[in-house]
Amino acid sequence: MLAAMATAYRCPQDGTRADVSSLTWCCPVCRGPWDLDFEIAGPVRPGALSGRVNSLWRYEEVLPLGSPTTTLGEGRTPLVPLTGTVSAKLDFLMPTLSFKDRGAVMLAELARRLSPERVVADSSGNAGTAVAAYCARAGLPCTVYVPEGTSPKKTEQIRAHGARLEIVPGDRESTALAARAAADAPGTFYASHVFNPYFLHGTKTYVYELWEDLGGRLPDAIAVPVGNGTLLLGAALAIAELRAQGLIDTGPALIAVQAEAVSPLAAAFHAGADSLPDTPPGAASPTLAEGIAIPRPPRARAILAAVRESGGTFLTVTEDQIRSAQLDLAARGFYVETTGVACWAAVGGWTDRSVVVPLCGAGLKTGLAA
Template sequence: MTGTAIPTATYLCPQDGTRADVAAAHWCCPVCAGPWDLDIGARPPVRLDALNGRANSLWRYEEALPLAGPAVSLGEGRTPLVPLTGHVSAKLDFLMPTLSFKDRGAVMLAELARRLSPERVVADSSGNAGTAVAAYCARAGLPCTVYVPEGTSPEKTEQITAHGARLEVVPGDREATALAARAAAGAPGTFYASHVFNPFFLHGTKTYVYELWEDLGGTLPDAIAVPVGNGTLLLGAALATAELLAHGLIARRPALIAVQAEAVSPLAAAFRAGQDGLPPGRATATAATLAEGIAIPRPPRARQILAAVRESGGTFLTVTENQIRAAQRDLAARGLYVETTGVACWAAVGDVTDRSVVVPLCGAGLKTGTAP
């Protein structure tokens, strides 16, 4: 595939099987209005012995990616893996170009948008995804509008506008923000760079696990813990582990440990109740939490998230606000200043001693201005 080619992959609705061409499709399934998955067809495996000399970015795993030959890369990916205890290691994804793991998926969305040549790009976010989309759209030369909820940290909104994006502050919570962006996404000539509905984002976040696999010499830890709001990192991890297993590159899939703030934990409650999804109806107002990046009352991919955790043999854990504060202080004392959402997994699994676990430090502490 050339750097300007439209991808040959197709959108696939996981609920009703509807298929659509990537170049022509609406941002959601026209039948059920749910998010798309992506059928990228049969791909050759990524081989460890083939990686030497490749780009030192997530694009080195080209066999597994739906796009190749990117024009918008900022060198994202290949973040360090460092031990925190004898059993828990951290992947420092806050060292990405825009200081969060969202760059992994945003670069895919911006590269796709560049090839589709829309008149405008819109995105919605609690901050980090919007920042990443704004940066990569700037790199691609695409006009971009980012919708954020009121109360988003000034550090994040300043970063969004610094990249030249138009900022729309929406009264209300994250759910209201998503609805406003989706309304704008219906205008002709608009590309909705949704990190939730567009599966190209998930195929970017899956590189997190490919990097773990490479850095650990072709193995993975016993468990991978991820903070879960809309579940983009968890679902990307599920994609990668399934691909590696299917190609015989790992012997077993690690357990996926999904971490939510106790104040906003709809998925954890559904998991404990044995439910396959969330109850029908609109989300109600939620309690405030320091972990704003995962304060999602009704994630559109709830069923997929719950299924992925169960299939991996994993579980859901929740953390209190006091645990989040303590974990942020603890990491800062270890030399790692991480934003409050990014410390949730360390708060949940930092004392594990019976298996190997990797946690992502997803965003830099400078993004929130909340000192530990």
């Protein structure tokens, strides 16, 4: 089997390039996130998948890394119907109980190959627990920065995996700034689920699994919760690749869901803007959906473009809708954390087209909404 090839990091804003073997974490010119110049090795053949490993690594032709030693068996989560038109993909059944494992395994495997002195990450919780777990698997020293107020269950999990925990006063934005300052130290690999594009090539396997489970097709729409947009951008990557391989004719609409309390992307989308305003936002309002409470996502422009190109839209949900959705899913047998129920809150009543929602994180990570 020929391996896929990642040739360089590339800045989508100014075209600056860097070698993928370097520890650079952002464009040195604009300080923005990297994209990945990437060539898939060939089309994924449905008939060739049956004998392969039962994890996301079965899609080896389209992954930027192969032959991993860091894997915990992530991927291949169940797809189950909730209604006649809405199905759920149970990504809370991942090794660290969230979908972030899809991208974290890519970052940890890349870091293992680069042999940095240290790994740092920042997170509202789930990405941090995933990076901590996979760094433990890879034998890498890891420090995770989280905002004060992060769920104690998540910080407990980070510590349990042996990572050093740095609790940052303030909000998610303050936490990201602290981690980025640490990431500039020599010998540091910044395992950023936002800035490093290898993470997106992990989350794209979510859609490859849907395509396989649905017999070589995709639903009419895919709903995803959006803060930094890593699942949505991964989905857009997979859809583009499947179309380029001739495996689907048209892609599904991407339905981006935000908490009404913190919804900068939804506001920009409905205002017809292609980016967020330059003016700094005020303090973020509190929301039960802590995992998507991101006032200034660095990949905002790409997220807005991906939703528009798919024919999708942005939806927002209230705190009461989040509470009700969590209880409703629990009554159906699924105990999901508050961020992970946002899509069910938004599209659970749809009857006119097929849609898949991700149940992104286990309820044990945050508990029941008050």
